[in-house]
Amino acid sequence: MTQRAALLIGNLAHTREEWEIECAQVASKLHEYPDGSREDFISKCKSGAFDGVFALYRSNDSNKITGNFNDELLDALPKSLKFICHNGAGYDNIDIPACTKRGIQVSSTPVAVNDATADVAMFLMLGALRNVTQCFQAVRQGNWRGNFSLGHDPKNKTLGILGMGGIGSAVATRAKAFGMKIQYHNRTQLPAKEEDGAKYVSFEELLKTSDVLSLNLSLNASTRHIIGKEQFDMMKNGVIIINTARGPLIDEAALVDALKSGKVWTAGLDVFEEEPKIHQGLLQCENAVLLPHIGTATYETQRGMELLVLDNLKSAIKGEKLLTQVPEQKQVRANL
Template identity: 85%
Template sequence: MTQRAALLIGVLTHTEKEWQECDKFTSKLHHYPEGLREDFLSKCRKGDFDGVYAMYRSNDSNSITGNFNEELLDALPKSLKFICHNGAGYDNIDIPACTKRGISVSSTPIAVNNATADVALLLMLGALRNVTQAFQAVRQGKWRGNFSLGHDPKDKVLGILGMGGIGSAVAHRAKAFGMKIQYHNRHQLPASEEEGAKYVSFDELLKTSDVLSLNLALNPSTRHIIAKPQFDQMKDGIIIVNTARGPIMDEAALVDALKSGKVWTAGLDVFEEEPKIHPGLLEAENVVLLPHIGTATVETQRDMEQLVLDNLKSAIKEDKLITQVPEQKK
């Protein structure tokens, strides 16, 4: 226990005091607030972080270190056993490589569910009412501009691809608007967790949904899981909402589907090459766009930071994580 140090990469906004209090159960607190990947690698190779047993890193800190790929993992101190990640998504961490090296990884599910689901509903309602045209027109002094009637959510079939914590929170909210919920996962949920939602195959979800909400993690098997072949299966005039990860959907294929009318409108908080957005999406009036703000609330950001610190404390004191990534669970 005495030799178990901790490392924070980046900065904390809401829990700096709680981080400092970690010195009560660690041998040393290391902090790498800013810098470049090569500098970080150099410090690792020189042994500056030797003795670090658990690390706090976030999606934001990826701008400092770059992806946690094999090169970076090989440079990390041999003492490192736990990476406590701040983010529901962790596609910038090579989980198989971590597992091979004996490093356990945690993320922040639960803490992000409500805020992300709220944004999904915001985008869904905005897309249903096709608000972008009117929103732009009124600011340009054109009143309603190129206005067209929208659609009510009531009695629409909402298909949820990925019925985890966020997907379930989306379903719960959508039911209040009178939507009929169906979903697809790799495995059907227990009846007690479905809350009346109907489990369907992937193909059935595509063919029968009026609105499709993407709420699944990004990994090699889900990259471009929605592309031209999938759009071709969908109802004409479907509405698509993505608050998960941009590369889940082929953006170029989405632009074509929007132009053809296959997709009536879309609501997007994430993009394939953030912060770059496909020009076809920026030009389209039938898309509601947000700059990846799904978890951007004071309360949720604090909850996420605190959950990471709780994982770090559990790792150092008990050799286990509270919210270990599912790929590593036995």
């Protein structure tokens, strides 16, 4: 068999043993690049330090080391590289068309992130329905309820889910337990069995008729700022916005205006357009419930994500096949 080495970029918090033992059993050699800079990493690639690497492990966290996997970085990677195994449900920092053009297959970590992210979406949704930020801040300042106002019950509210994939479906399951009515919009309607009673509607109808709108779709060129002033204008007065997907899905400046005008009653956000920087207007809005991108931040989920990436890596080395290849590449394969 051709020599097939593996490369780990960044660190492993929960699966060091699996990397060192299980991956060593299938890879000809294990390389690691735990820290450094983009310039240094590219230099090492060009010097031949990682020649023979067939599959690599990278993550959203390791992006701070290498920067985005764009044309510049992809051109520097060893020609032997055929698989990128990514730790993260979102992979907007990887240029998928550029990888596909070079014959590099990419995997992500769907399924493993569904429950934890959906839990945080419900946490934000309930917090936004009750408008908890103002009271939360007041009680810590010794001001008891502060400028208290009544919230809303989730029961009988219409939840609109934009992006009914694994996470969106998990949000729907949880929301139904609170008595919410579920509708959704995808590019294509799901089979009835997968809808589980949810109503499929157009994008425009979703915006016009939802009491609560949850964003659960991937970020790409077509979805960036999919929610902006034009879309807010179409929504119900007093709508509630939840985003646990990617910050740039929303035009934050337009969201701030909508929060201040009352068009959006409250918002629950775990992600931001320029994170870790947060729009000052959002920080000033007491009707915004904010979390620092902790949707998948549980021990169980983080270990599950790492294991799934390593399983993809082992499958790539042994059988030249990914278990959870990104859908854009699966679609390309299906059209061949």
